[in-house]
Amino acid sequence: MSERIIAGAPVNVNEEGFMTDFRQWNQTIGTELAREADLTLSPRHWQVIEYLQTEYRNEVPLSIRKIGKSGVVDIKEFYQLFPNAPLKTAAKIAGIPKPASCI
Amino acid sequence: MSDQNGKLKKMMIILSKATLDNVYAAFVLANGARMEGIDAEMFFTFFGLEAVHKERLEHLHVATVGNPAMHMPTMIGGLPGMEAFATRMMKKEMEQLDMPEVLEFLDILKASGVKLWACKLAMDMFHFKQDDLYEDLDGVLTVGDFYQRSSGEGVQMLFI
Numbered sequence: 709m710s711e712r713i714i715a716g717a718p719v720n721v722n723e724e725g726f727m728t729d730f731r732q733w734n735q736t737i738g739t740e741l742a743r744e745a746d747l748t749l750s751p752r753h754w755q756v757i758e759y760l761q762t763e764y765r766n767e768v769p770l771s772i773r774k775i776g777k778s779g780v781v782d783i784k785e786f787y788q789l790f791p792n793a794p795l796k797t798a799a800k801i802a803g804i805p806k807p808a809s810c811i
Numbered sequence: 812m813s814d815q816n817g818k819l820k821k822m823m824i825i826l827s828k829a830t831l832d833n834v835y836a837a838f839v840l841a842n843g844a845r846m847e848g849i850d851a852e853m854f855f856t857f858f859g860l861e862a863v864h865k866e867r868l869e870h871l872h873v874a875t876v877g878n879p880a881m882h883m884p885t886m887i888g889g890l891p892g893m894e895a896f897a898t899r900m901m902k903k904e905m906e907q908l909d910m911p912e913v914l915e916f917l918d919i920l921k922a923s924g925v926k927l928w929a930c931k932l933a934m935d936m937f938h939f940k941q942d943d944l945y946e947d948l949d950g951v952l953t954v955g956d957f958y959q960r961s962s963g964e965g966v967q968m969l970f971i
Contacts, residue, residue, distance in 0.1 A: 772846060772919060773911055783922035793848035810843055811910060 713742040726799070726806050730764065733803030741801045745792070749801075754788055756781050757802045764804040770795060771809035820965030821850040823957070825950045826859035828971065829914075830874045831898060834903070836865045837971045838916045845923040853920070854957050856930035859971075860937060863929060863945040868913045872898045914945075926960075928952045 709728055710783045711718050715736040720728045727733060738757060749757075759780040763770055772795060776783040790797045795807050822844040826837040844851040855968055861867045861890065875881050875888035875897045887893065902912075910918060921927065929944055929951045941951060952960075 769907055769909075772842065772923065773909055773915075776919060776922070783919055787845070787922070787924055791848075792844060793845055809909075810839055811908075 718722065724806060727803040728805075730803050738801050738803065739784060741803075745790075745797050747790065747797070747801070750789075752781070752785075755799075756786065756789060756798060760798055760802045760804060764802070769797065770807040771811050773811055784804075818965050819963075819967060820851050820963070821852070823852050823854070823961045823966060823968040825854045825856060825957075825968065825970045827857045827866075828864060829858040829861035829873045831901060832873055833971050834859075834913060835910065835916075837862075837901070838913075839918060840969065840971075841920055841925045842916075842923060845920075845925060851920075852926040852928065852957075852960060854928050854930060854952065856933045857936075859902055860929060860933050860939060860944075862913060863917065863927065863948060864939065864943055865945060866943075868917070868945070871913060873901050876954055891903070917945055917947070928957065930954070930957075 709720060709722055711720055713719070717732070717734075717737065719732050719737060722728055726804060727737075739749060742753070747753070759778055760770065763774075768774070772786075775781065775786050775795070781789070786794050786798075795809070799805065799807055822840065824837050824841050826834065828834070837859075841853055850918045857892050872894045873881075875883060877886055878888070881888060881897065882962040883893075910916075917927070927945070927947070928947045928949055929939075929941070931951050931953050934940075934951055941948070954961060
């Protein structure tokens with residue numbers, strides 16, 4: 709674990725760059741993490757990120773199947789919004805741990 | 812290695828069997844590739860075609876005979892109803908792991924951008940028509956076509 713400065717604020721991250729303390733997250737940090745993943749966040753992106761954060765707060769493990777059944781976004785659009793490794797990328801931007809799911 | 816540093820870019824997964832464990836292994840590998848940002852294509856050949864056969868995909872079983880990992884004497888495994896029983900047990904376990912049924916899994920793969928191809932030779936052998944197969948199949952290919960699609964750097968092929 710190490711500390712780095714994101715959008716002017718010190719943030720704890722692990723070796724893969726996932727934030728380890730969700731309380732440090734804010735939208736400016738999210739925007740900066742998205743920029744590092746070559747993404748510009750639209751309102752749709754934010755809806756998905758908020759959904760992931762809600763699931764995290766409720767301690768629900770994330771999977772692609774659950775995303776598809778979320779009613780927030782379907783799997784096809786999820787891949788369009790976050791084209792490269794969507795679940796990992798979206799979780800990183802959302803400031804939550806990397807999902808451990810295989811499906 | 813070239814400028815890609817051996818990076819995996821695409822998985823080409825050939826499924827030749829229709830026992831539930833093999834089908835799920837292939838599906839999980841294809842879906843897992845997409846989840847990591849790796850492209851994936853599947854080629855359904857021989858008995859693997861059953862996994863994309865509209866009517867049969869709902870009735871795939873685990874094998875209780877000739878499968879040492881079942882830890883069951885072959886004669887017991889061959890008794891009527893054993894396969895159905897073992898399949899029910901496995902499906903129950905998988906549901907708890909949030910594993911989708913075969914048809915739903917195909918929908919997930921398709922929505923995730925996995926290309927799904929049926930093998931032409933196996934189709935001819937089993938007298939299947941494309942109408943018999945999963946609606947969103949990308950098409951029917953010869954083995955040569957499939958090899959053509961596998962060209963390029965960072966492509967790996969897997970036979971199940």
